[in-house]
Amino acid sequence: MRWPHGAATAARGAIKAVATLAAVLATAWGALALWYQLPRWPAAAAAGAWCVIGIAAAVAPWRKAGTAHGKGVALACAVAAMLMFAWWRSIVPSHERAWADDVARLLASEVDGDRVTLHNVRNFDWQSETRYTPRWETRQYDLGQLESADLILSYWMGPHIAHTLVSFGFADGRKLVFSLEIRKERHEAFSALGGFFRKFEEVLIAADEHDIVRTRSNARGEQVYLYRLRATHAQLRAVFLAYLRQAAQLHDEPTFYNTLTSNCTTVIFDLARQIAPGLPLDWRLLASGHFAEYAHDQGALTAGYTYAVLRQRGYINPRALKTDAGDAAGFSRAIRVGIPGVPAGETQPLGAGRASTSAGESRAPVTR
Template structure:
């Protein structure tokens, strides 16, 4: 038994030495096309930011049909709503991808997502994500790109929840995400399947923006039920029961049916009928 314990300790020490000391993250690799052009942010004044390299790709059922990026300036005083999007993985519902969507007055919605940055011909693997196989990738994109890609091209199921946040908390969140985007661009870090994934990275940024916003949540490493966590803490409208929650906020069919014409307004028309606070 003592031998096994010593062996486990040695393995853990070796793991941390290898991943956090020997390996060095880098922005200079042969990246897959999707990860070649990271977003950066310029702070114009205390209210306005310019986001560079906003992803705005278009897709067919299987492939992207155009690769496009653009720059856009946003006045944070015009921020009207924040949405939390959950994409459960079909094989194991406890695992999911999550991201934010921000609604601005007078402008199209913009999304923020955290990904595992893959090199050319590199597939995603949870095991590789435990041993420094990927860098982190923070990106800003249109709702048409980030949400359309998942529901329309990838045939994924999506749930999109309006969050109950004050105006100041929305602004603090958006501003902190913008700041962290630049920090990562200058100082690359590794993605980690358990400790630095899409959801717990978002949670860290949320806590940095508003330290009292979220308590520690054991399922940050398994985020498939993050919507229920937000519901329990009052960030999602509790006039619905948990059993009704996903049925009401499932946007999958809306996106697929309206992808070519544009689905952002269709989503908000359906959800705003009964559930927006």
């Protein structure tokens, strides 16, 4: 069967357009990959050369086929593509880098029934975004005393992007926060775009609220919201242990952070799906600033309140800013005053132990 001349011409044109679009996208992707992976001047030179080849590849489908020039362009593009692919495959994650102080250590755990020992729990004392007293602790927790979990969103780049954390509460008043973060090197600055191009490894941080929440609300001035999660004790225990398994996996096998597919929000969703496999995919998993609304729609937040009310009452900054810089337990109590679903007892003074460590003041760039 022969196509009509007009239809055949249109089909060839569509194929050429698709080939051109593929060349343009590959050119943009390769240029950005080179830019984020190489030092500045080599990156500029390599990205420029790649763009020249990419432009030639984009134009090639519209040139007359079969000429010596066309064959040369095709060969050059094929060789460049193979070299790019081989180079990209050679970029592998590592634990052996000069890490920033706040992501320098990996969480390790030992589980014996309900008794959990955690090594390298972060409990820094932040005086500002870049001034802090480092402190890494070994802590023990009784999973039989695990009684609550809170979803925390910290907005640092407009209303649609937030860092998501989960804080677990124990009967003795202690709180422990898990946060998947980029593992930034000392000389690096965070880049959401760089997160698409294997710029950063990822690390799972376990930290005291006075460290990981207070630095966002008080030191950085981010807008922080806290929501009580609805969960049974069995669900809380399962998610807590799932975080430890995730940390152990990262400890054994370094992994690249990915802004889209492996970030602070997707890890919470993946862990939640281990308990509720039917959780649906949703655009709010990508726009992390709306993740709490997604959780509300799935019935995961305190019942009986609209999302607007939960958000309004969950804004912790005014209360956080009034707390004493040295009162870790008081900080956790203060930020929960008025939060729907939080029993009054959680906002009352309770004894809380703190491990002792040696510390010295340091400076480093901020990790999101």
